[in-house]
Amino acid sequence: MYYTQILKSDKSIIGLVPAIVSLVLFGCAGALFGMGIGLKVLGAVLLIYSVFGFIAAYRTNNLGYKISALYMFTFGLYLNTVYWNEFGPGDKIVKTPEARFLFVFIILFLVWLVYLLVTKRIKWRGREIMALAANEIEPAENTYTDRPRPVRKLEFGKEHLQNFADFLKKYLVALPFYERDRILFLPVKMGFEYPYLFGSNLNYWEKTWVAFDYDGTVTAHISQQDYLDYKENLSFDPLCASLGELYIEFFEKFQKGEEVRIIDKMNSVKIGFFS
Amino acid sequence: MITEFKKIQLIGAYLAKEYAPDLLRLLYLYKDISASEAASRLSLHIRTVQEFLEALHAVGIVQKEEVFEKKRPYFRYTLQQEKIVCEMDIAALADTKPGESDNELVIRERKNANVRFTTARNNLYFSSVSIWIGEGRERSEKKVSLTSAQGKFLFNLPFPDAKFATIEEIMQKAGIPEEHRSEIIDIADLLIEHGVIEAMKSVSG
Numbered sequence: 001m002y003y004t005q006i007l008k009s010d011k012s013i014i015g016l017v018p019a020i021v022s023l024v025l026f027g028c029a030g031a032l033f034g035m036g037i038g039l040k041v042l043g044a045v046l047l048i049y050s051v052f053g054f055i056a057a058y059r060t061n062n063l064g065y066k067i068s069a070l071y072m073f074t075f076g077l078y079l080n081t082v083y084w085n086e087f088g089p090g091d092k093i094v095k096t097p098e099a100r101f102l103f104v105f106i107i108l109f110l111v112w113l114v115y116l117l118v119t120k121r122i123k124w125r126g127r128e129i130m131a132l133a134a135n136e137i138e139p140a141e142n143t144y145t146d147r148p149r150p151v152r153k154l155e156f157g158k159e160h161l162q163n164f165a166d167f168l169k170k171y172l173v174a175l176p177f178y179e180r181d182r183i184l185f186l187p188v189k190m191g192f193e194y195p196y197l198f199g200s201n202l203n204y205w206e207k208t209w210v211a212f213d214y215d216g217t218v219t220a221h222i223s224q225q226d227y228l229d230y231k232e233n234l235s236f237d238p239l240c241a242s243l244g245e246l247y248i249e250f251f252e253k254f255q256k257g258e259e260v261r262i263i264d265k266m267n268s269v270k271i272g273f274f275s
Numbered sequence: 276m277i278t279e280f281k282k283i284q285l286i287g288a289y290l291a292k293e294y295a296p297d298l299l300r301l302l303y304l305y306k307d308i309s310a311s312e313a314a315s316r317l318s319l320h321i322r323t324v325q326e327f328l329e330a331l332h333a334v335g336i337v338q339k340e341e342v343f344e345k346k347r348p349y350f351r352y353t354l355q356q357e358k359i360v361c362e363m364d365i366a367a368l369a370d371t372k373p374g375e376s377d378n379e380l381v382i383r384e385r386k387n388a389n390v391r392f393t394t395a396r397n398n399l400y401f402s403s404v405s406i407w408i409g410e411g412r413e414r415s416e417k418k419v420s421l422t423s424a425q426g427k428f429l430f431n432l433p434f435p436d437a438k439f440a441t442i443e444e445i446m447q448k449a450g451i452p453e454e455h456r457s458e459i460i461d462i463a464d465l466l467i468e469h470g471v472i473e474a475m476k477s478v479s480g
Contacts, residue, residue: 142386143436147401148394150431150448182399205394217399237434 006134007127008229010275015191018049035092036084043079046072056197060169064113064122071109078102117273120266124172126189128269130208130226133243140235148211148221149237151244156251158214164254171263173250177204182213185247190275210247220244276360280368282334283361289330290359294319298327302337307351328352381439382463384432385473390466392429400426400449406469417469424455425462432472441477 013020022045030038053069056062081102083094095103116122165176165183174185175196186209188196195202208226211219220240227236250262277283289295297317301308310328314321331337332352336359339350389407394400405418421429431449433440440448442456442463451459466472 140436143434145384145388145434147384147392147432147434148399148430149434150399211399213399219399235436237437240434 006230006232007131008231010127010189010191010272012191014194015274022046022049034084034086036086039079039082039084039093043076046076046079050076052198056193059197060172060175061166062122062170062172064116064172067109067112067116068122071106071113074102074105074109078106120273122172123273124188124190124193125174125266126187126192126208127271127275128266129173129187129243129246130189130229131269131271132265133246134230134234134239135242137234137239137242139232141233143233143236144224144227145236146224148219149240149244151210151218151220151241151248153216154212154218154248154251155216156212156255160255161212161214161251164251167254167259168250171259173262173266174210174247177209181215182211182217184209184211208243210244212247212251218244218248220247276362277334278362278364280363283363285330286334286336286359286361289327292327294323295327298324302331302352302354303357307340307353309349309351311349379477380474381441381477382432382445382467382472382474383437383439384435385470386435388435388471390471394430395423395426400430402426404429404466404471406466406471408469419462419465421462422455422458424451425458427451428459428462429466435473439473439475439477 022042025045026038026042029041050069050072053065053072057065057069078099081096081099083096085092085094113122161183165178165185168174168185169176172188174187175193177184177186184204186196186204186207196204205221206223207221208223209221211217211221213219220243222236222240222243227234227239253259253261277286294317298313301313301316305312310321310325313319313328314324317324328337328339328350332339336355337352338355339352341348342351391405392401393403393405395402400423401421403418403420405416408415408417427449428442428445428451431445433445442459446453446456446459463472463474467474
């Protein structure tokens with residue numbers, strides 16, 4: 001239904017950096033000090049990663065992040081409770097009773113994690129949002145401007161908006177940033193979530209966002225980086241309006257208790273798990 | 276009575292000088308006086324006194340007469356009026372008086388305008404606009420701080436590919452009271468002049 005080809009293909013490897021770093025550290029420690037130390041280093045790295053996972057889980061309340069953090073935590077503990085049998089007979093990895101206990105949880109969390117991955121419950125929906133916003137927008141040259149665009153005015157209660165923000169972050173549709181008079185919803189693209197989650201000085205108002213003022217005004221802003229991520233230069237005014245209207249549509253569906261329709265609409269955009 | 280702004284500016288600048296009361300007193304007491312005489316009387320540099328008297332002559336407070344008593348001709352100055360009266364109409368300084376906008380003009384942001392808008396934190400308007408002026412090494416940034424009405428107006432300015440709108444329509448959309456019209460027109464004129472805003476006459480007129 002939607003033209004996902006409107007976005008450039010995702011070739012970023014930023015999302016793989018943590019995995020690459022942990023493997024490099026594991027390889028270096030294993031090569032220099034032996035496999036036993038390598039496993040301990042990998043375990044320590046996973047425990048550190050799990051801390052970030054718990055921070056992400058706290059910030060988003062997303063089930064995927066919770067399970068991911070628990071998986072890394074148990075795996076990290078597991079690697080620190082097993083022994084490497086370099087010269088002796090039998091298995092190379094010697095499991096203690098604690099390790100056997102943890103192993104059960106590792107498998108449980110892994111299966112759960114794969115399920116959440118396949119069902120896109122642990123996927124940031126930034127690319128889907130940008131693809132949906134660009135639906136039926138005509139190409140046009142030299143129309144970009146860095147200004148936010150007022151979309152329209154709505155009537156809603158502050159509490160409704162806060163519940164909506166909780167929903168969007170839980171399902172990774174957007175990360176809300178709370179200001180005194182408004183909430184900004186930032187669509188985050190998969191692989192680019194780290195500065196949003198862990199950055200202390202993120203200039204979030206320079207990113208792409210849709211802001212809902214408590215007085216009802218809705219405003220949209222698209223960053224130049226996101227604009228250039230489209231294959232073609234699109235007519236900017238209708239694109240900004242479309243992005244704002246998309247969030248308004250989500251908000252109206254949320255108010256009617258049709259949250260599942262929001263997720264359905266996201267899933268109608270055919271984008272891979274890791275993009 | 277002095278009513279011309281330039282003349283008021285000139286006389287104002289010289290009346291602000293520390294020595295102005297003394298020189299005016301001399302002009303009042305003497306039937307006529309030369310710059311040299313006044314300078315020696317007040318221990319001032321002759322050039323300073325000359326400039327002061329020439330300024331008074333330019334606005335018509337003193338009359339000067341060229342005399343040839345000494346080796347070289349020189350001027351003697353005579354006070355023409357005992358009171359200095361100025362009247363300034365501030366409204367005349369504004370190109371457009373409040374309420375007199377060009378309602379036929381429709382505007383929007385120009386494509387590729389060399390401009391950067393800075394948003395006021397926690398507010399839905401701009402706090403300043405930076406315009407790049409000139410080319411190459413001569414290029415410089417002109418930053419204009421905006422009033423909140425101007426900031427709201429520019430926040431609601433149509434995008435480069437959006438439909439043109441009149442100043443009136445934009446003000447209505449932004450919820451700007453009519454009393455701010457003149458400052459809105461002023462910033463719009465400035466940005467039109469610097470190529471940030473594209474303006475054209477409305478077809479419907």
